[in-house]
Amino acid sequence: MKLERIILVASSLALAGAGATVGGFSGLRYHERLRSGLPNLGMVSCVHCHQRGLDTLPWAKPRPHHDAPDGMAVSPDGKTLFIALNDRDEVAEADVASLSVTRRVKVPGGPFGLALDATGRRLFVACRNQDRVAVIDTRDLKELAAISVGIRPTDVAYCLTPAGERLIVPNSGSNDISVLSVSPLLELTRSAGGREPYAVAVSADGGRVYIANRMAIHDQVLSQPASELTVLDPSNGHVLNRVELHSAHLAEGVAEVPARGWVLNSMVRVRNLVPITQVKDGWVMSTGVAISKRDGEVTQVPLDEANAYFSDPSGIVASPDGKRAYVASGGADVVTVLDLDRLGAWLAHAGEAERSDAIENMALSYQYVSARIPTGCNPQHLALSPDGSRLFVAERLDDRVLVVDTASLKPVGRIVLGDGGLADPIRLGERVFTRARYTFQGQFSCRSCHPDGHVDGLSYDFDGAGVGDNLLANRSLCGVAGTEPFKWNGKNPTLQYQDGPRFARVLMRTDEIPQPQLDELATFIKHLPPTRTIPWSRVGQPLTPAEERGRKLFFATQRTDGTPIPVGRQCQTCHRPPLFTDRLLTSVGTQGAQDTSGVFDTPHLIGVGAMAPYLHDGRAKTLEEIWTVYQKDDLHGVSSYWSKQQLNDLVEYLKTI
C-alpha cells in the first residue's frame, strides 16, 4: 500500500513536472515568437532580447591611460616642443636640446592638435574629446581661454590675416571647419568640409588654409570615391576650392611646399571597386602622396614599392627649402623621405597619361624616395623645427617622440613620455591593430579600413567562392562588444574567429595572427567605445522635440492611425536596446542581384549616425535613403505611413543613439 502510494505520488510529480516543462517551454516559445516576431525560432534564445546592460560591457569600464603623443608644435626658436597627450588630458613641454620633458599641464577634453602663434607665447589646443579649443599661455602653461567648436576637432592652425588673427579648426565629427578669431576668442563661421576634416596647413603667405579630409565620399556604392582637399580663405572662412582626390582616403596629413606651389596630402589609394582576388600589387589599397598644384592639377604618386608597402600614411611635413618632404607611415613604423627635386623632375618630364597612372605604378617611388627612417610603434604626427634641422616623430604607441637630425637622417634621441603601456593588454591589442606586418608585404593594417576603430565609409568586394559577388559595406568596430556574431552573414561567433583564420585567408594572405596577439587584438576592439555623434555639450542632455518624436516612432507599436505594427516589423524588435540589435539574422528585402542570401546580421545602431553608408552592401548613402530609396514592402520596418517630417524625426533620433 505504501509502495503504491509512493509510485502514485512519484508518477504524479513526474507528470506534473513533464507538464510544467512542456507548458513552460511552449509558453517560452510563444513568448519568444510574440516578442521577436519571427516564425522560425531556431537560433533565438532569451539573451537576444534580455541583453546585458551597457555598463557591463568592456568599453564602459575604466581602462588604463597612456602618454601617447599626438599633435606637436615647435617653438619659433626651435628649442621647445609641445606635445598633445590626448589620452592623458595633458600637454607636455619638452626641451629639444636635452630631450627631456620639462613641464606637463592638464588640459581637459583630450588635447589632440596643437599650434603656436608667431611669437610662441600662446599655444592653441584642439581638444578632440570635448569639442573645444583652449588657449594656453606658454610661460606659465595656464589656460587663458577656451571655446566650443564642432564635433571632435583634430587639429588647429594659427594664421595672421589682414582681418586679424585666425584659428582654423577641422571638426572631424561634424564634417565642418571652425574659423575662430583669437582676440576675442570667437567662432566667426563654420564652413562645410568634406567627410572628416582632419588636418590643416596654412600657406606661407597666410592667405589660404588647406584642410585634409580623412574620409572619402562617393555618389553611389559602385562609383569611385574621392576625399577632399578643402581650401579656405582664413580671414572669412570662404571656401576657395574643393579639390577632389580620387579614390583617396585616410588623407590624414597636409603640407604646403611654397617654393613649388604644391600642396601635399598623405593618402591611401583604395581599390574597393575591384574584387579582392589578391593582395599583391596593391590590389586592395596602396599608399601615396597627392600633389595639388595651384592650377588645380592633382597628381597622385606612390609611397610604396613594387614589393614593399608603407601603410597608413599620416603626418606629412615639408622642409622650409622645399627640397624634402617627410611622411609617417603608422602601419609600417617608418618615415619616408621624399626628394622633392627628383619628384619635381619626374613630374616635369612625365606625360599626362604617366601622371594620371602614376599612383598605380608601384615601381615608381624608387625614383624619388631617398630614405626610409625606421621608427618606434605607430608614428602618426610629425613636426619640423622652423629651420628644418630637426624632425620630430610621435611614436604614438611607444609613448615617445623620436628626434631625427635631418642632415644625416639619423636619430639623435627620443623624448620619453611614458612606459609604452606594455602591461596593458588593450594597448598591446592596439599595437596589433595598427601594425601592417600581419598582411602580405605589410600592405595594410586593421586601422587602414577602421581608422580609430570606426568605418572608412567604403564597400569592398571580398573574396569568396566566386569573384565579384560579395560586395559588403565596412562596419564599425566601435561599440561592437557584446554584439556578436560578426560579419554580415553572422557566421563568425567571436572576434578572434573573425580576425583570425577568416581574415588570414581572404584579406591578409599570410599566416594567421598568432593566438596571443589575436586575443590582445580582440581585447582592444572590445574596449573601443561607440562613436560620439552629438556635440559634447549635449551629452547627457534631454532629447530635442524632434529627436523625441523620432524616438517615439522608433518604439512605435502602431501606426499613427492606430493600426498595429507587426512585432517583427517594429524597429525595436530587431534593433532592441540597449545594444540596438537582437544579434539575429533578418531579411529586410535588400537582397541584391549578386547576393547569395537575403538574410543578414542585424547591425547595432550605437553611433549609427556616423556609420554611413548603410545596408549590407553600402548602397544607402544616408539613413534617409534606407527608407526613401531602398525600402521594399515595409520589410525594413513599417515606414509607408511616415510623413517626410516623421522620417526626419526618426533620423534625428537615430543620430543620438
Added chain:
Amino acid sequence: MSSHTCILLGAAALLLAGCHPDAPEGSLVLTQTPVGIPPPPSATVLDVRYPPGSRVVLLVPPFRADTVRELSHGLVAAGDPCVSWDGRWVYFAGKGTDEAAWQIYRVNVGGGQPELVTRMPGGAMDPSIAAHGELVFSSPVPKAGRLSTPSEPAALYGQMPGHEPSRLTFGTESAVDSTVLRDGRVLFVTSGARGDGRSPRHLSLFTINNDGTEVTAYACVDGGEDIVRRPRELGDGRIAFLASRSEGPGTVGWAEFVRSSAPFATRSSLFAFHGAGCRSVEPMSGEDVLACIETSAGGGRSMMRNAKVFRVGADAAAIGAPIFDDPQWNSIEATPVAARAEPNGHTSAVMPGAPYGTLLCLNVNDGSEPAADGNPAPAAELRVFASVGSGVRRTLGTVPVDSDGSVIVQLPADVPLGLDTLDAQGHVLRHQPALLWLRPGENRACIGCHEQRNHAPRNIRPLATMHGPAHLTLNGPTTVPHATTP
C-alpha cells in the same frame, strides 16, 4: 674493462652520436667539386654541375682546409646546399650511388648521417625552405643541357615535414632554382620567349605563393642575358642572381641584381669589379654577400677555373682577398650557417578537389604591347586554350568580352593555360602562351593582357561582375554568359 663499463661507454657514444651540436658561429657550408672529373654519360644537369666526388662540407672558422668537415659523407656526389631558417640543418641535393637519382638529403650542421628527405621519381634538386619548415624543390632533375627544353619539365613541389610532396607549378617549362623570399613567396626560374622576340628561349624570374597560386613574372622577362640562375634575396632586399649567355657545360655567369622596389627596371651588375665568373651568391649579415668567384686558373685546375670564397662588401670596388681557398678543390657554392628570420607563411585559399579556378581580367585591351598588326579594334572575345602535354594545345572555348574589356571565366585547375584576345572577326589581337595556371578554387585576377609590370589596378568596377562567370572545361564549352554594356 668490465662489461658494465663497455655498455656505459657504448651508450654514451650512441648518445653523443645522436646529439647534434650547433656549428661554431661564422661557419659556412660549401659545395666543393673535384678537379678534372668528367660527368658521367647520360648525365643530368646536376651530374654536370656536381661531378662524382663533389661534396657538401661545413667550414668552420678559421677558414682553413683542415677545418673542413664533410656533411655529405656516404654519397657519391652532393651539392646545392641550403640552410634551414633556424641554422641547424643543411638540405642539399645528393646522389647515393652512381646509378641512383639525385634526391634531397638533410643533415645536422653538427654532423651525423645524411637523411633522405625526398623519393621523387626522376630525382629532386634545388632545395629551399619556406615557412613552417616546408621543403620546396624541383623534380624531376632535367637531363644535361636540357634545363629549359625538356620533354618532361621539372616542376616545383612543396613538402611539409612528415607529409607527402604536393606539386606547386604546372607550366610547360621547367621551374627550377627556387628560393624563398622573406614575404613568403617562392622565387624561381623558368623560361619563355623574350618579349622583344630576340631569342626563342629566355629564362626569367617568377614567383608563386607556397601553395602554387598567383604565378607572376618577377624580373628579367625582357632584356639582359638569356640565362639566369640561383636567385637569392640579399639583406637589403635586392635580388641577386647569376646571368650568362648560354647554359652549356662549364659555362659560368656573372652576378647581377634587381631592386625589389622596381625589379623590371633595375637589372644591373652586382659587383663593381670584373671577375672571370661567379658561381654563387648568398646573403650574409648586413649588406655583405658571400660569393664564390673564379679567378685565374690555378695549377691542375684548368677544367674548372679556380673558384674561391669571397666576402664582398656592398660598395666594394675590388674583389679583395678570398676568405677561403682549398687548392685541392673548387669551392663553387658557399652559404652562411646562421639562424635567420623565418619567411612569412601564406594561408591558402586552395580548395583541394575543386576542379576549377576563376580568372578575372579587368580589361583584356589593357596591354603594354600593341595588338597584332597594330589592329586597334577592341577585343570581342577571349579564347582560352590549354597545353595538354608534348606541345599539344587544346582550345577550351571562347567567352565574350564585356564592353569595358572585362571577363570572368572559370577554368580547369592545375593545367597550363594560354589566352588569345580576338576581334569581332575572330582575328587574334594578343596572344599569351600557356604560362598561367589556376589552382583548385583559386580566384585570380589580372589587369590586362601583357599588362604593365608592377601596376595596381585602376579603381573601376568591372562590368563582368554584373553577371556570373563563364565556364570552360577541358571537355568542351559549357555555359557562357552574355556580356554587359554600361
